[in-house]
Amino acid sequence: MSAENSSANVPGAATPAPSDFVRDIVARDVAEGRYQRIITRFPPEPNGYLHIGHAKSICLNFGIARENQGICHLRFDDTNPAKEDIEYVESITQDVNWLIAGWADQCLGYKMKGTGPATVTTGGKPDFTIASVPATTPGSEAFFASDYFEALYAYAVQLIQRGKAYVCDLTPEETDAYRGAPDKPGRNSPFRERSITENLDLFARMRAGEFPNGARSLRAKIDMASPNVWLRDPLLYRIRHTAHHHAGDKWCIYPLYDFAHCLSDYLEGITHSVCTLEFTEHRPLYDWILESLDLPRSLPHQYEFAKLNISYMVFSKRRLLQLVDEGYVQGWDDPRLPTLSGARRRGIPASAIRRLAALVGVTKYESVTDIALFEHAIREELNSLAARRLAVLRPIKVILTNLSAGEVIPCEATNNPQDETPSTRPVALTREVFIESDDFAEVPPPKYFRLKPGGEVRLKYACIIKCDEVVKDASGRITELRCTADLSTRSGAPNADRKVKGTIHWVSASNCIDAEVRLYDRLFKVAEPAATDDFRQHVNPQSLEVVNAKLESSLAAATSRDYFQFERLGYFVADAKDSSPSRLVFNRTLTLKDTWAKPAGGKA
């Protein structure tokens, strides 16, 4: 089960393990024997839902782990109690597990519930460390930065003792003013030269709750004139009299990202800390903190890559929140959203998202991936995964006049022609059937090879029919088509090979079920909605159309875990929330490619 050159992440395709500049760095470090084991991490803040952009990072971090027999920790970067919530830790945990299931779940590292870093001695020096256990271990849970607060506090004290941190009494506004500007150096805080003793005392009293929010902070003592503003005595701790969703009400001072993140990585033994580009200018601070402490184990290193953008989508937390709050969509798991929960509900397999991640690669260039590439990845997966079924979205009735009322002609339908040995299921042809209204044209456009007056078409898996008569009501609307079935062309019958240009799908009117079908389309009309003045003005009003469809009866047993292709239409899945045996609801994941629709200019 070597993960080395495994292509198991991409079913049906013998693609090699991906290669990119981050993996090259890891490979180099492995070759040089720099680490005993590769450990990466995915560190979301529990303040929102995961989306396909996060999936790129998950696939990278877990991919590196599985390709190197390593581990990837799921760690909640929960250092800001004001913005975070347990609701998000639950959804994030679920989404990560869903995305990596069957691919990298063996690499998922958790820790034992309720535990924090242990005090150990490494090379004769005092040290803190926290070990991972397989996520399958009973009583385990994800890592939480908030479990490290005690150790982080000890590290802060050590920094003060080394003269590398001080308590500052400047207000937030003053701190801002003292920081200067990118092209202007900052000024030293008047509190910068406090004695170590005084700093120690003040920091202890900050922890003890003696001061109100914002009254004081702990700052690193680096260089107020540095061209890198993150080195201008950045804040390490702030006072927040707020309870924490994971740590409880134990603390009223909370570490900031820059202080917590690098040390969390160290505590967990992370070797490669991979994050997005906007943290590049923080890297010198990441290194400074680790190097300013007396840390006996090898230090983690940060590497940055460009986050994922996909055309016709928005990813920012703010915009996603607006779409939900202002009712453009119906919740965080709305199938039109790029959230992982939305994608799952839409019927997009996790393997398709992983395939996309492999396809887009990893670079430092901030690109916009064509949504067509994502759709390609989805179709590629679903083509091999989805069972074929017959369903008619916009029915017109067809009477096969040469069949008697109770007559049932059994037919065999293929479940998936992509299977090595495709299985079949029975479907029944009866006197009355439904066909797709698009599959009949009274006045056919050029090169139309579906049904037309006097024309022939094959009902898939059944036989060829000929349209004899178009029946209309008083208003001129077509109510039914009267056709004759050529039973000698049934599959297996003597004339089965007779060629007609078109083959269409159908369902038996007397042996079908009704269902609500939600036809989803892209949420935006423009390629880069986030780049416009107001992205909300470009929401596609046709992103959802609901129809009442007729389905072959076998679909009654569908669950939200079964992927289907409704033949000639697209990929569909039962809605996880709203579908029930008594009221079936299907979501369209994606249409099939349609090279006819374009030249025909849409509806004929």
Added chain:
RNA sequence: UGCCCGAUAGUGUAAUGGUAGCACAACGGAUUCUGACUCCGUUUGUCUAGGUUCGAGUCCUAGUCGGGCAGCCA
């Protein structure tokens, strides 16, 4: 106008001083009991200017364009 990062077909990416390749998209064709899938073919590219070198997408210099950075957010 301080610092950092980046730029290769329409899009995304490969080439690590030695024939610019792949995927998606587009277009044309074959096949087809899904106008799907599959197969074959075609179009389109190294930001600019200098320099180093037998040889530069790659190294150097300058410029252009794009992105990021001045939260007690992450």
